[in-house]
Amino acid sequence: MANFDSYLKQLQQWRIGLGVIFSITLLRLLGISASLEFLAFDRFLGFLQSSKTEPVSEQITLVSLDQDFLDRLADDPGNSLRQEKIPEASLKELLQELLRHEPAVMGLDIVSERISPTDEQQLSQIINQNPEIVTVEKILSPPVPPLKNLSVQAQQAQIAANDFPVDWDGTVRRSFLILEKEEGFRESLSLRLANIYLEDQKNIELDNGLIDSETIRFHPKSHDGLTESKDIPTLIEVPRLRANSGAYHRENDIYGLQTLLNFRRSAQDGLQTLLHFRRSAQESSVFPIISASSVLQNDVKPELLNDRILIIGITAPSLASYSLTPLEISQFSEISSQAVGIELQAHATSQLISAVLDKRPLLNSFSTPVEYLWIISVGLFGIGVGRLSTSTARNLLSLGGMLLLLLMIGLATMYFWGWWLPIAPCFLVLSINGVAYIAYYQNERSWKSLIDERDRVISERDLALMDRDRAMNDLKSERSATIETAINEIHNGPLQTLALLIRRSQSPHIEAAELQGGLQTLDHEIRRLGEDLSQAAMASKISLRLGNGQRLDASLPLHELLYSVFDNTLNRNFPGLRTLRLTLRDFEPYPGDLTPELKRDIGHFIEEAICNVGKHAIDATQLEALGQVSEQSYSLIVRDNSAPAANHPLILHKGKGTQQAENLAHQLKGNFNRKPHRPSGVVCELSWPLSHS
Amino acid sequence: MPNDQIVRILVVDDHHTVVKGTAAFLQNHYSDAQIETASTVEETLTAFQTSPPNLLILDLSLPQEPEAEARPEHGIALLKQLMEQYPELNIAIQSTYVKTLVRVLHEIDDHEGGFTTFDKGLPETEVFKRVNSALDGFSYTREIKGKHPSIQLKPTWLKVIKLAFEEGLQDRAIAKELSVQESTVRHYWKKIYDILEIDPTDERQDGKNLRIRTQIRARERGLID
Numbered sequence: 001m002a003n004f005d006s007y008l009k010q011l012q013q014w015r016i017g018l019g020v021i022f023s024i025t026l027l028r029l030l031g032i033s034a035s036l037e038f039l040a041f042d043r044f045l046g047f048l049q050s051s052k053t054e055p056v057s058e059q060i061t062l063v064s065l066d067q068d069f070l071d072r073l074a075d076d077p078g079n080s081l082r083q084e085k086i087p088e089a090s091l092k093e094l095l096q097e098l099l100r101h102e103p104a105v106m107g108l109d110i111v112s113e114r115i116s117p118t119d120e121q122q123l124s125q126i127i128n129q130n131p132e133i134v135t136v137e138k139i140l141s142p143p144v145p146p147l148k149n150l151s152v153q154a155q156q157a158q159i160a161a162n163d164f165p166v167d168w169d170g171t172v173r174r175s176f177l178i179l180e181k182e183e184g185f186r187e188s189l190s191l192r193l194a195n196i197y198l199e200d201q202k203n204i205e206l207d208n209g210l211i212d213s214e215t216i217r218f219h220p221k222s223h224d225g226l227t228e229s230k231d232i233p234t235l236i237e238v239p240r241l242r243a244n245s246g247a248y249h250r251e252n253d254i255y256g257l258q259t260l261l262n263f264r265r266s267a268q269d270g271l272q273t274l275l276h277f278r279r280s281a282q283e284s285s286v287f288p289i290i291s292a293s294s295v296l297q298n299d300v301k302p303e304l305l306n307d308r309i310l311i312i313g314i315t316a317p318s319l320a321s322y323s324l325t326p327l328e329i330s331q332f333s334e335i336s337s338q339a340v341g342i343e344l345q346a347h348a349t350s351q352l353i354s355a356v357l358d359k360r361p362l363l364n365s366f367s368t369p370v371e372y373l374w375i376i377s378v379g380l381f382g383i384g385v386g387r388l389s390t391s392t393a394r395n396l397l398s399l400g401g402m403l404l405l406l407l408m409i410g411l412a413t414m415y416f417w418g419w420w421l422p423i424a425p426c427f428l429v430l431s432i433n434g435v436a437y438i439a440y441y442q443n444e445r446s447w448k449s450l451i452d453e454r455d456r457v458i459s460e461r462d463l464a465l466m467d468r469d470r471a472m473n474d475l476k477s478e479r480s481a482t483i484e485t486a487i488n489e490i491h492n493g494p495l496q497t498l499a500l501l502i503r504r505s506q507s508p509h510i511e512a513a514e515l516q517g518g519l520q521t522l523d524h525e526i527r528r529l530g531e532d533l534s535q536a537a538m539a540s541k542i543s544l545r546l547g548n549g550q551r552l553d554a555s556l557p558l559h560e561l562l563y564s565v566f567d568n569t570l571n572r573n574f575p576g577l578r579t580l581r582l583t584l585r586d587f588e589p590y591p592g593d594l595t596p597e598l599k600r601d602i603g604h605f606i607e608e609a610i611c612n613v614g615k616h617a618i619d620a621t622q623l624e625a626l627g628q629v630s631e632q633s634y635s636l637i638v639r640d641n642s643a644p645a646a647n648h649p650l651i652l653h654k655g656k657g658t659q660q661a662e663n664l665a666h667q668l669k670g671n672f673n674r675k676p677h678r679p680s681g682v683v684c685e686l687s688w689p690l691s692h693s
Numbered sequence: 694m695p696n697d698q699i700v701r702i703l704v705v706d707d708h709h710t711v712v713k714g715t716a717a718f719l720q721n722h723y724s725d726a727q728i729e730t731a732s733t734v735e736e737t738l739t740a741f742q743t744s745p746p747n748l749l750i751l752d753l754s755l756p757q758e759p760e761a762e763a764r765p766e767h768g769i770a771l772l773k774q775l776m777e778q779y780p781e782l783n784i785a786i787q788s789t790y791v792k793t794l795v796r797v798l799h800e801i802d803d804h805e806g807g808f809t810t811f812d813k814g815l816p817e818t819e820v821f822k823r824v825n826s827a828l829d830g831f832s833y834t835r836e837i838k839g840k841h842p843s844i845q846l847k848p849t850w851l852k853v854i855k856l857a858f859e860e861g862l863q864d865r866a867i868a869k870e871l872s873v874q875e876s877t878v879r880h881y882w883k884k885i886y887d888i889l890e891i892d893p894t895d896e897r898q899d900g901k902n903l904r905i906r907t908q909i910r911a912r913e914r915g916l917i918d
Contacts, residue, residue: 499710524760528762529762556796559799560796560797560799561796563795563796563797563798563799564795564796567795567798567838567839568839570839570841570843571839571840571841577841580841580843581842581843581844581914581915582843582844582846582851582914582915582916583841583843583844583845583846584845584846584847584848584851585845585846585847586799586802586847586848586849587799588799589799621915623843624848626848
């Protein structure tokens with residue numbers, strides 16, 4: 001029951017902390033904490049981005065239709081280019097030129113809207129003839145259909161979706177793998193490119209996920225074509241972004257198959273980027289860039305094209321569309337956190353290929369229950385911080401350390417394994433609960449010390465009251481003793497004289513002189529009485545106050561005091577004393593001096609010893625109380641012949657009386673002991689050397 | 694009762710009437726006796742200077758000197774002094790403060806002369822008995838102690854009883870056993886009569902053997918088997 005109570009008390013103490021955990025969990029469930037979580041995510045990515053470099057991509061090259069290229073098209077008078085569209089002919093020429101270098105696969109990331117068609121259908125022809133060219137359509141609203149006049153085969157295998165899902169804050173943090181269409185599915189351009197590249201160049205196949213059947217995985221092709229695909233070990237299973245994954249609580253567009261974007265890092269670290277001219281540094285730091293113009297002029301390094309994934313798209317500011325990225329990744333844009341389409345495609349493709357070939361981690365998040373478990377346990381840690389030590393400063397330092405550790409864990413898991421922990425809510429519960437409970441326990445400690453102080457004051461007051469009561473009792477008994485003395489003295493003095501005078505006055509022979517003398521005596525006696533009484537009231541003598549109320553003057557010789565104590569105590573009404581038939585008592589005079597205080601305490605010792613017989617002795621018929629002088633010492637012995645009691649309370653336990661006796665023995669530099677007496681009874685002895693004075 | 698010389702009795706009381714009354718009462722019983730009186734501690738000590746009386750009848754409440762205040766402490770201090778100086782002095786205490794004597798029990802126990810106490814309110818015959826006992830060297834001290842029914846005694850006296858009645862030793866043998874004078878043993882017996890509440894004068898008058906009576910009483914009270 002006590003356990004349950006303390007448990008309940010604990011729970012009560014924790015209610016604030018549990019409330020905080022609950023509130024933050026609720027905030028998260030409602031998606032209110034998402035911006036904070038995105039912020040944390042972006043910062044983490046940024047930190048990782050600047051902390052480690054990656055070599056320039058060896059698989060992907062960007063072919064940019066830059067402003068220079070577009071301007072030249074516009075200048076050509078034979079060209080029917082309208083400002084917003086690119087003629088099929090120039091694209092065909094570009095593709096043909098690129099094909100000459102035998103790339104692994106080409107992604108033409110230009111939607112049909114941006115291409116001005118010709119009657120000759122030059123573009124669709126070249127696409128139909130070259131299966132390594134992949135074109136795009138836009139599926140999300142507003143949709144843009146694929147190129148017309150593609151062969152059935154090309155329609156199935158060479159069209160991919162170039163959409164990117166945009167978060168509610170307008171930022172691209174994830175990419176599609178597969179999109180749902182009205183009829184069937186469409187692979188994203190990045191997946192398509194990665195798939196073709198891996199299959200053709202590395203003999204690696206795309207398949208359904210094994211652990212999570214709704215996602216995809218890559219595995220080596222079976223050599224014989226007979227092995228069941230599920231028996232082939234996975235190279236990588238792409239983590240699927242679920243609704244409610246990470247901070248995606250508010251997003252209602254987690255459809256199709258999506259994964260988070262782990263942007264490819266620059267080949268130059270932050271310092272180098274700062275030192276070099278920024279633009280030129282960026283141009284070749286992540287993906288190699290070749291302008292369409294230089295391709296057409298055959299001014300290219302063939303190794304940047306051969307066996308590579310080429311992603312072709314518009315980068316000219318006048319026609320390009322930009323997307324916000326959490327990181328400053330853009331190699332084209334003036335504002336480097338705004339990326340053009342082919343850059344996003346390149347990063348999305350690159351992360352798949354690197355994951356398969358280099359085991360580069362893809363970003364992943366825990367399932368929702370595990371995330372909440374994290375938040376709750378971190379919140380509980382926060383409650384505990386206040387109890388780590390009694391120093392508030394040290395606790396705050398510990399809290400700081402724990403917050404730092406939390407960040408480190410978050411970074412490390414992201415860096416090494418790509419796991420995205422709910423760092424922001426954890427940080428929040430830990431700091432709120434930590435600070436709250438450091439304050440709470442600090443407060444409780446100061447309360448406790450206040451209460452302790454109060455208890456101390458109360459007990460001191462109680463002691464003082466007890467002292468006062470005792471003093472008042474002493475005063476009362478002193479007063480009654482004084483009154484008694486007064487009555488006795490009146491009785492024995494003036495009253496006797498008065499009685500004599502009355503008797504004498506009845507005699508006929510009374511003489512006036514005799515009467516006068518008698519009256520003078522009476523006057524004298526009464527005056528004397530008054531003086532004596534006031535003197536007695538003033539005198540402060542150390543006295544021994546016995547349990548029956550009797551007071552003894554502690555300045556009397558020790559043995560006289562002991563006889564009085566013995567007689568007074570023996571006549572008290574104790575059961576163990578009533579059965580006594582024989583008492584042997586002999587207190588020899590003490591051959592030395594003792595202070596009244598010591599004599600008082602010795603008197604109390606004898607009283608206590610006899611009271612103990614009275615209280616504890618069973619069927620005792622004989623009591624001995626002796627004070628004996630030997631050569632070197634004086635011993636006081638109290639012995640009874642009670643029935644043998646193996647479990648005599650006083651022999652088993654040290655009571656307050658025993659303690660006092662031991663103290664007294666210590667003061668007298670002597671010994672005290674109490675032990676069973678053979679053949680029966682208990683003997684209690686206090687002895688001390690006579691040299692003590 | 695010594696017959697060969699005049700018996701001197703000293704009556705000490707601070708009240709003239711009491712002194713006079715007591716003196717008259719004593720003269721009545723002991724016609725040959727020489728009755729002296731004193732009313733202060735000083736007077737008493739002066740009276741002792743020539744030679745001690747055969748019997749001291751003492752009131753405990755005494756003034757130190759004339760006109761001074763009477764206090765039991767003065768009487769007790771005087772008593773202690775006299776008992777120490779004259780161990781064989783016969784003393785009868787006439788007082789309302791008999792119980793205050795409990796603190797000098799050790800000295801009373803050791804006192805070899807007669808020692809009796811009586812309250813001032815006792816009837817005359819009883820007073821005479823106590824005074825006579827004291828004069829005969831016997832003790833009557835039971836009123837000093839509280840009302841506890843047990844027999845209270847010194848360990849030595851119990852030894853005397855056991856040696857006499859359990860081992861059948863004569864006083865001389867007992868004295869030898871205890872390494873004391875034979876007279877001391879006789880003095881012990883007087884104390885034993887007192888604590889066993891045997892009145893030697895009565896018993897003798899009744900023609901009983903005192904020792905046998907004592908043995909019976911000691912057995913009754915469980916002092917011997």
